Amino acid sequence: MTHLDLLRTDLTRRGVLKSAGALVVSFSAPAALAQAATAAVAAPKPLDPTQLDSYLAIHRDGSATVFFGKIDGGQGTDVGIAQIVAEELDLPADRVAVILGDTALTLNQGGASGSFGINWGGRTMRKAAAEARQFLLQLAAKRLKVPAETLTVANGVVSVADAPGKKIGYGQLIGGKFFNVPLKWNGKYGIVLDIDSTAPLKKPADYKVVGTSPKRRDVKAKVFAQAATYVTDIRVPGMLHARVIRPPVAGATANSVDASSIDGIPGARVVQKGGYIAVVAEKEWNAIRAAQRLKIDWSQPAPAFADPAKLYDHIRKAPVRKRVVEKQKGSVDDAMPGAVQVVTADYAWPFQSHASMGSACALAEMKDGKMTVWTGTQKPHYAQQGVAALLDIPVERVHAIWVTGPGSYGRNDAGDAALEAAFLAHELGKPVRVQGMRAEGIAWDPKAPASVHHARAGLDASGKIVAYQFESKGFSRLEIESNESHPAYSLIGQQWGLPLKPIDSFGTPDEAYDIPNRLMAWETIAPMLDRASPLRTSHQRDPVGPQIHFASESFIDELALAAKADPVAFRLRHLSGRDAAAVKAAAEKFGWETRVSRRRQQGRCRDRPRHRLCQAARHHRRGRGRGRGRSPQRQGARQALCGCA
Amino acid sequence: MATQMRLTVDGKSHVISVDDPDMPLLYALRDELGLSNPHFGCGLAQCGACTVHVNGEATRSCVTPLSAVKGATIVTLAGLGTAEHPHPLQAAYVEEQVPQCGYCVNGWIMTAAALLKSNPHPSDADIRKGLSGLKCRCGTHMAIIRAVKRAASMA
Numbered sequence: 173m174t175h176l177d178l179l180r181t182d183l184t185r186r187g188v189l190k191s192a193g194a195l196v197v198s199f200s201a202p203a204a205l206a207q208a209a210t211a212a213v214a215a216p217k218p219l220d221p222t223q224l225d226s227y228l229a230i231h232r233d234g235s236a237t238v239f240f241g242k243i244d245g246g247q248g249t250d251v252g253i254a255q256i257v258a259e260e261l262d263l264p265a266d267r268v269a270v271i272l273g274d275t276a277l278t279l280n281q282g283g284a285s286g287s288f289g290i291n292w293g294g295r296t297m298r299k300a301a302a303e304a305r306q307f308l309l310q311l312a313a314k315r316l317k318v319p320a321e322t323l324t325v326a327n328g329v330v331s332v333a334d335a336p337g338k339k340i341g342y343g344q345l346i347g348g349k350f351f352n353v354p355l356k357w358n359g360k361y362g363i364v365l366d367i368d369s370t371a372p373l374k375k376p377a378d379y380k381v382v383g384t385s386p387k388r389r390d391v392k393a394k395v396f397a398q399a400a401t402y403v404t405d406i407r408v409p410g411m412l413h414a415r416v417i418r419p420p421v422a423g424a425t426a427n428s429v430d431a432s433s434i435d436g437i438p439g440a441r442v443v444q445k446g447g448y449i450a451v452v453a454e455k456e457w458n459a460i461r462a463a464q465r466l467k468i469d470w471s472q473p474a475p476a477f478a479d480p481a482k483l484y485d486h487i488r489k490a491p492v493r494k495r496v497v498e499k500q501k502g503s504v505d506d507a508m509p510g511a512v513q514v515v516t517a518d519y520a521w522p523f524q525s526h527a528s529m530g531s532a533c534a535l536a537e538m539k540d541g542k543m544t545v546w547t548g549t550q551k552p553h554y555a556q557q558g559v560a561a562l563l564d565i566p567v568e569r570v571h572a573i574w575v576t577g578p579g580s581y582g583r584n585d586a587g588d589a590a591l592e593a594a595f596l597a598h599e600l601g602k603p604v605r606v607q608g609m610r611a612e613g614i615a616w617d618p619k620a621p622a623s624v625h626h627a628r629a630g631l632d633a634s635g636k637i638v639a640y641q642f643e644s645k646g647f648s649r650l651e652i653e654s655n656e657s658h659p660a661y662s663l664i665g666q667q668w669g670l671p672l673k674p675i676d677s678f679g680t681p682d683e684a685y686d687i688p689n690r691l692m693a694w695e696t697i698a699p700m701l702d703r704a705s706p707l708r709t710s711h712q713r714d715p716v717g718p719q720i721h722f723a724s725e726s727f728i729d730e731l732a733l734a735a736k737a738d739p740v741a742f743r744l745r746h747l748s749g750r751d752a753a754a755v756k757a758a759a760e761k762f763g764w765e766t767r768v769s770r771r772r773q774q775g776r777c778r779d780r781p782r783h784r785l786c787q788a789a790r791h792h793r794r795g796r797g798r799g800r801g802r803s804p805q806r807q808g809a810r811q812a813l814c815g816c817a
Numbered sequence: 818m819a820t821q822m823r824l825t826v827d828g829k830s831h832v833i834s835v836d837d838p839d840m841p842l843l844y845a846l847r848d849e850l851g852l853s854n855p856h857f858g859c860g861l862a863q864c865g866a867c868t869v870h871v872n873g874e875a876t877r878s879c880v881t882p883l884s885a886v887k888g889a890t891i892v893t894l895a896g897l898g899t900a901e902h903p904h905p906l907q908a909a910y911v912e913e914q915v916p917q918c919g920y921c922v923n924g925w926i927m928t929a930a931a932l933l934k935s936n937p938h939p940s941d942a943d944i945r946k947g948l949s950g951l952k953c954r955c956g957t958h959m960a961i962i963r964a965v966k967r968a969a970s971m972a
Contacts, residue, residue, distance in 0.1 A: 246917035246955065387914060394919035395910045395926070396903070397854035397895035402920065405853035413848075438819075438836050457844040458836060529866065529920040529954040530858050578856065578920040579954050610859040 217350075219279060221365060224307070224353040226279055227300035228257065234328040234343035235267040238297060241281030241365070242289050243273040243550055245580030248388045249289040256294045259381040260301035260374055261308075261342075262325035266386070273552040273574025282363030283551030283655070284580065286715075292363055299369035300355070306371035307353050311345045361553075390576065403548040403575040404533045404607060411535065411603035413456040414596050415463035417449040418616050423473040423701050433467035442466065443596055447667035447704065450596060452604060460609070476701035484520040487624050487645055490697035494676035502689030504628075507639035511630025515734045519627070519723035521646075523707055524620040530578025531608030532589035532617070536597035543570045543598065547590040548577015554655035555587060559594040562659040570594075583710035585617035587656025588663045595664055616663065620712035621647035623678070625723035629687075635735035636745055639689040642681060642724055648696040649716045650675035651709040666704040674699075679716045681724035685746040738766045822883060826850060827896025835883055842878040842886055843867045846893065854894045855879075855923045858952070865924030865951040869893050875931040894923045897930060906930055909967040917955035924951050929965045938969050 217239075218225045228238045238257050244250045250270040258265040271277050281293055305325065312330035313320040316338050324333050331339035341347075356368040376382075393401045400406055419425065425447050434440045440453040440462035451462040478486035508514060535546040536559075543563065549555045549572075556572040563570075577586050589606050596604040608616070623646025630639040651674050652661040659665025660673045678694035699705055712718070732742035740759045744752055758764075819834045824845060833849040841860075846852045846869070858866030860879045867879040870892040898904030903911070906926050916922050925948060932939060932947040939947060944965050953961065 246919060387911070390919070391911055391914055391916060392900055394916055394922050395894075395907045396898070396900050397852075397893065397923065399853050401853060402856070404856065407851065455836065455844075456848045457840045460844075461837065527954065529864070529918060529952065530856060576918065578858070579918045581954070607857065610861055610863075 217277065219276075221279055221357040221361075221367065222355050224300060224303055224351040224355055227297060227367075228304055229350075230304070230308075230342050230346050230348075232343045232347035234263075234341045234347060235269070236261060236263060236342075237269045237271060238301075239271050239278045240293065240297060241273065241278035241283070241553060242293050243284050243552065243574045243580070244289075244390070244576075245284055245550065246388075246390070246576075247289075249284075249293075250390075251386055251388055252290045253294060253297050255381045255384070255386065256290075256298045257301040259379055260298055261305050261328065263328045263342075265381050265384075267328065270389075273572075275553050275556045275570070275572045278553075279365060280361040280553035281365050282361075283549070283553060283574075285363045285551070285654070288363045292366070296366050298373065299367050299371070302371035302373050303353060303355065303367075303369050304351065307351055308342055308345055312340050315340055315345065401576060402533075403535070403546055403577050404530060406535050406546045406575060407605070408535065408537055408603045411537070411605050412452040412454060412596075412600065413459040414443075414450050414452045414593070414604050414606045415459045415609065416592060416606065416612065417451065417463060417466060417468065418612060418706075419704075420470055421473065422706050423476045423704075424470040427469040427471055430467040430469075434462040434465050437462045437465065443599055445595070445599070446669055448592075448595075448664045450592065450606070452596065452600065456605075456607075463609075476705070477707065478700060483522065483622055484624050486700070487622065487647075487697060492645070492695045493648075493698050495693060495695045496676075496678075497691060497693040498680045499690065499692040501687075501691075502639075504639045504641045504689050504691045507689035508628075508630045510632075511638055512633050513631045513734055514628065515631070515727075515731055516626070516628045517727050517730055519625040519726060521623050521625070521719035521722060523622040523647075523709075524712060524718075525614050526579070526581045526584035526617050526620075526712055527614055528577070528579030528581060528584050528617070531610060531613030532577065532585035532587075533605065533607040534586070534589035534593035535603065535605040536590075536593035537603035538597050538601065541569060543594055545570065545572045545590050545594050546575050547572055547586060547593075548575060548580065549586040549590055549656065550580055550582070551587075551655040551657075554657035555590040558587065558591055558656040558658055558662060561657075562591050562595060562662070562665060563598050582620075582712040582715070583618050583652075583654050585613055587661070588616075588618075591656060591659060591662045592664050616706050618652055618710040619707050620719070621649050621651075621678070621709040621716065623647070623716075623719050625720070627723065627727040629727070629731055631731065631735050635737055635742070637685065637687045637731060640685075640687045641691045642727070643691075643693045643695070644678055644680070644716075644720060644723070645695040645697065646678060646719070647699060647707075647709040648674060648676050648678065649709060649711050650677040651699055654711055654715070663704055663708075666708075669703075672702060674702075679720055681720050682717070683721075683724065684751040685728070685743070686748065687746065733768070736768050738768060740764055741766065822887070824850075824886070824891060825889070826852075826891045827893055838884040839882045842869070842871075842876075842881045842883055842891070845883055846878060846891075852893060852895065855927075856920055858921065858924075863950075863952070864921065865928060866921050868924040868927040870897075870927060870931060873931070873934070875928045894926060897926065904930060905968040905971040906933070906964065909964040909971065913960050913964040913967060915957050915960040915964050917957055921951065921953045921955075925953070925961050929961075929968070933965070933969060933972065937972055939965070941966075 220226050228236055230236050240253050254268040254270050255265045258268045309320045309323050312323055318332050322332050323330050328342040329339050358366045431442045437458050440458050443450045451459055453459040537544050545559055547555050552572040552574040556570045557567055560567040560570045593604050593606040623644050625644045628641045629637050632638045656662050660670045676696040680692035729739050732739040743755050819836050822833055822835050824831050833845055855869055855878055856866040858864035862877040862880040867877055868875050869878045871886055871889050898907045906929055936943055944962055
């Protein structure tokens with residue numbers, strides 16, 4: 173069994189940072205645990221999916237550290253993983269530290285993606301922990317000279333069931349050493365990465381840790397303003413501050429840049445490559461001033477975008493780039509003529525900015541031929557790939573370290589910042605910290621796609637849906653990928669003129685209504701500006717879920733109204749099992765009052781002047797609106813007016 | 818031409834070198850003094866993530882020029898309380914597990930602390946009014962109100 177080498181390189185790096193008054197927090201664990209992890213676990217630790225040591229380590233004091241290739245955006249995923257691993261290892265959860273999203277310490281498990289952190293990530297870590305426990309029991313059996321079957325574990329101490337005096341702790345068995353236990357894996361990186369395990373998994377009936385609700389591990393650091401909690405707080409000696417210059421108009425490029433316009437600002441200078449322009453300075457305020465003052469002669473392209481008032485017309489009329497029928501059952505066309513009532517409706521959804529609480533920030537440092545990037549991205553392993561490709565260096569020479577960003581809501585601007593910081597640090601030979609101003613975060617982050625949705629359904633005499641067609645048409649949710657694994661998916665890469673790599677993708681409703689005939693399809697259209705667009709589309713949290721389900725569930729309400737049924741009862745007509753139970757539970761928790769849609773507001777609203785406005789909006793929606801479309805803005809406005817619906 | 822300026826922050830006196838007297842206080846706190854709070858959210862006094870107390874008043878440091886805070890006493894979230902001696906709001910925030918991403922926490926706690934000072938037992942409406950103009954992008958507003966009420970009951 174090999175002894176762990178201490179994290180020599182990493183310790184050195186941390187030491188440097190510590191002496192500069194900032195501590196890099198790549199741990200999401202109490203400080204004591206984090207220190208224990210740093211002291212007892214090693215890089216070079218394996219980053220090999222077929223090695224148990226890639227997933228977890230046991231320290232000399234018997235505590236454990238888990239290496240989890242995902243991040244936590246404030247949902248407490250790390251706590252859940254600690255609990256899952258603690259459960260299988262028979263350790264208390266607070267003896268399990270979790271290292272998240274550091275590409276030198278964790279495997280590429282896809283980062284935060286699709287709410288699979290616990291569901292899939294937890295499954296893998298659970299099996300790894302069970303393997304570790306089995307191996308530890310084998311070691312203990314040898315040391316205690318008893319069969320493994322006679323052993324039990326409590327709080328990380330293995331003892332003989334009939335002779336509790338005979339015992340040994342995990343720390344004594346393997347603390348600070350590698351397991352060197354090979355595993356079988358499924359050969360796939362990313363969110364689907366998984367391992368096979370023959371070790372027995374604990375039965376849920378025996379759970380002691382899973383099912384409890386420990387507090388989050390990051391809240392105190394945030395509430396007490398502890399150092400280096402966010403990526404915006406990471407500092408390294410000698411670093412420069414950068415601000416990026418985005419075009420004033422979509423599609424504009426710089427004809428010329430007057431670098432002398434920032435001459436009076438201490439240390440300020442321009443960095444330019446291809447269409448990408450940034451300013452740097454030693455002091456952050458000087459970088460901001462330089463960005464504000466820099467004179468640029470911009471090209472004046474023809475307007476790239478449709479008049480916002482005509483956005484949905486643009487979408488409806490635009491040529492279809494790709495059409496996919498995702499779900500089809502029976503024949504809608506055959507069944508529709510038999511319906512006693514046919515209802516149609518159109519819905520529209522605008523572009524949406526992630527509008528994170530703070531615009532993206534990243535810090536990059538090139539040292540000894542190795543690029544380190546501190547980033548708030550949800551997918552640090554893909555940022556590592558993107559940075560390597562951007563700089564044309566081997567991926568092994570890029571180290572991406574996830575640190576909580578200023579908000580994490582899907583594919584926001586974090587990936588752009590990571591690549592831009594890396595480019596600037598590489599170009600200037602100094603550490604560079606990039607942070608966006610508010611306008612960059614709102615105007616220039618990747619956008620959730622705008623779309624229109626057409627729904628058509630037929631009801632039978634009993635008020636059940638016999639045929640249902642739901643079609644979406646919009647900009648692709650993958651005009652840029654859901655991660656920054658290639659520079660073509662980043663603003664800087666697009667500004668450099670790299671070949672674009674758009675993917676056509678949208679989605680269909682994720683619902684479980686039992687409808688005998690149905691067809692669900694989507695169509696994508698080309699972007700209005702294909703390169704370096706402030707409206708380049710990717711996903712927000714729950715990729716295209718909000719727009720699709722706004723439309724599809726609003727339509728179910730319309731159908732309930734047409735069937736003169738309570739919307740909950742109407743849904744339950746078409747649901748069974750778990751889905752029905754979820755709707756029932758939601759209605760119960762909400763305190764739902766059974767009613768047919770049309771009557772729902774009568775006599776309930778006391779805010780008369782505002783209520784009249786609501787009634788006007790409702791009239792529009794009911795009388796003319798049905799079949800003509802509803803926009804989320806209008807619904808939002810209605811709710812904001814008097815809250816009567 | 819850099820000038821020297823004295824700032825009292827969280828009970829400590831500092832002398833900083835300033836290139837531009839119009840530089841917002843935020844950058845002096847973060848860049849010159851190395852504080853990890855307050856945060857830059859918008860730079861437009863629209864979100865509150867940069868809030869500090871200037872002579873006891875909740876102030877948006879992202880738009881407050883240094884020239885306006887000469888001789889002022891400044892308190893940041895780190896100076897409001899510590900893990901060992903938390904301000905009631907900080908204790909309540911931990912108890913209620915308020916934040917999701919937490920980037921806005923600074924603004925809510927500092928603004929609420931000033932509110933509780935002038936109105937130790939605010940009604941729900943007082944809290945909503947007193948904290949209007951702050952942003953939380955994760956939607957933790959109801960938890961924030963619970964925490965403020967808890968803190969008020971602790972005081």
